[in-house]
Amino acid sequence: MNKSTGALGGVALLLFALLIAGCGSSSDEALSKSEFLKQGNAICAKNAKAREEAIVEVIKTHDPNASIKENREEAVQKILPIYEDTAEQIADLGAPKGDEAKVEALAEAMEEAATKLHANPGSAFSQNTPFVKPNKMAESYGLDACKA
Secondary structure, eight states: OOHHHHHHHHHHHHHHHHHHHHHTSOTTTOOOHHHHHHHHHHHHHHHHHHHHHHHHHHHHHOOTTSOHHHHHHHHHHHHHHHHHHHHHHHHHHOOOTTOHHHHHHHHHHHHHHHHHHHHOGGGGGSTTOTTHHHHHHHHHHTOGGGOO
């Protein structure tokens, strides 16, 4: 991608870090882990449906003269904003007390995956997709619906 995309990714990561820091600062407003998981899984399920709809739209409107690589890149570019939005919404929930580092690490792993996909959209279709790390982290924390 171009330099402005990289700069936007850096700005997004900075804002993301600030959101995480701001959201977890008030113990009065911290969600319980069960409530965090309930809301987080709901966010992920809603956004997974949006990603599926985006992929269906790409399939319906794909250019039959385009290469497989071009069609895949188009699909990735359609779903990345939804995936990034998911990461932001998870961070906005605020981590349960005591789990701030785990939630922050998950959010960072999701952002890192998005950054890698912006740089190389084809990696989404490799065996070692950038989604592997955040998927494992989400699943181990209990955010089963958050696997991309």
